[in-house]
Amino acid sequence: MADRYGNDVLAGDWRKPKNGRTVEVEIAKGMVVEEPSSGFVGAIVRWEHGVVDLEDRHGNIRTYPLGPGFWLDGKPVSLQPPKKAGPAKKTRTASGSVAVDNVRAKVARASRIYVEGRHDAELVEKVWGDDLRIEGVVVEYLEGVDDLVEIVNRFQPGPGRRLGVLVDHLVEGSKESKIAAQVNNRYVLVVGHPFIDIWEAVKPSSVGIKTWPKIPRGQDWKKGVLQSFGWPATDQADVAAAWKHILSKVNSFADLDPALLGRVEELIDFATLD
Structure with missing residues (x-):
């Protein structure tokens, strides 16, 4: 008599995933892997700053964060940088630009980029510092x-002396937008991002949180964030320590929101125009 219900669903080790558990794999140039959420399949061509570049058979290149979320030979893997071999030669800066070896920093231009605060400057330096020098x-x-x-x-500002300005919370109707609208000079470019503070430009996943909290208007934003996370929020030393922790999680452009990336690149291009 035929089994109307098929095989016993509890037969075998039901705790073991069908395709096996994710295992760590040291990456190597030429290794072909798949990123299943996008279906992109490509060979590893380079890696650095916590990201890896894959090139498909058509020559298209995509960049992904190192770690879990890949398939190798039909099995889930977590891509890890080589441990025994020395670090891969740096081919890209943290901003994703092509790295240039043995090139001295240029003498500072008269043109400048201004940002609102110290934290903004430190974040820009960490990701775009090589490019700026x-x-x-x-x-x-x-x-x-x-x-x-x-x-x-x-x-x-004038010819050969351009000024680029990055403004926080530059959205329609904000105080910042009204101030920016008063600047009218062809040698000045004022751009901004939508975040209340530069902290928000760091992707929550990079910091290890689900999302940046909403802080009521009138409350100090940074201290409100610390309180919502249960972090010390007594004085500026606590704020400085929290920012140091957040900044340590930023390894490359992949850790930042695109809304900031485009604006900084725009300012660099503007400041380097002859």
Whole structure:
């Protein structure tokens, strides 16, 4: 008599995934892997700063974070950098630009990029520092943009002396947008990102959180974030320690929101125009 119910679903080791558990694999140039969420299959061509570049048979290249989420020979794997071999030769900067070896930093241009605060400057330096030194562009911070018009006038922008400004929370109707609208000079470019603070430009997944919390208007944003996470939030030393932790999680452009990436690249291009 035929078995109406088929095989016993509890037969065998039901705790073992059908395709096996994820195992760590040391990557090697030429290794072919699949990123299943996108279906992209490619050979490993380079890796650094916590990301890996895959090239498919058509020559298309995509960049993914190292770690779990890949398939190798039909099995789930977590891609890890080689342990025995020395570090791979740096071929890209943290911003994703092609790295240039044996090139000295240029003498600083007269053009500048201004950002709102120290944390903004430190984040830009960590990701775009190599690019900025090669281009000879210096980044300075303002401690806010309330006096932006006066700051621009003091800078005296002109030919060969451009000024790019990165503004936090530059959204329609914000105080920052009204201040930025007062700047009218062809040698000044004011751009911004939608985040209340530069901390939010770091992807939550990179920091190990689900999302950045919503802090009520009128409350100190940074301290509100610390309190929501249960971190110490008594004074500025606590804020500085929290930022140091957050910044340590940023290894490359892959850890930042695209809304910030595009704006910084735009400013670098503007500041390096002749």
